[in-house]
Amino acid sequence: MLVAIISDIHNNEVNLKKVLDYCHTQKIKNIVCCGDLASQETLDFLNDNFSGEIFYTFGNMDNEHLRNFKFVEKYKNTKLFRNFGETEINGKKIAFIHYPEEAKELCGTGKYDFVFYGHTHKPWEEVIALHSSAKASGRQCKILNPGNVAGEIYPPTFAVWNTENDQFELIRIHNLE
Helix, strand or coil, X not given: CEXXXXXXXXXXXXXXXXXXXXXXXXXXXXXXXXXXXXXXXXXXXXXXXCCCEEEEECCCCCCHHXXXXXXXXXXXXXXXXXXXXXXXXXXXEEEEECCHHHHHHHHHCCCCCEEECCCCCCCEXXXXXXXXXXXXXXXXXXXXXXXXXXXXXXXXXXXXXXXCCCEEEEEEHHHHC
């Protein structure tokens, strides 16, 4: 199974559409979004153009109206998380958050196989050292930033996780044209 990991869209629906078209052609049924869609209109666009399951946590640039949970029932295929999200996909425990320092803390708990984050706009991947109690279990945690869909500061990118072999691929959005 393939899972798309996106972050920092900042209302760039042109690039988001390219990501969603890629998801359609690759038969990707799950998206993890690490924040900064920026507006409810972009969340609407995401839901209108993707029929799979969406896991979304808020970022620092998401406006207050978007953070209002009164409209949650409108998004049947989206699970919204206020501070950070967690779920299990294909037997792997994952967490996702917007901020890198908090992502490292989540990794360090030893509860997760993978933690995804955004905010810096820079693609990044590393294995985080676990706290001593978690080390005893022999578990490792990989932390990953998919970059940013908006194309701000760094070129626009997102990541695709193959859950069968736990390999990640960084996709450059401009190469999708």
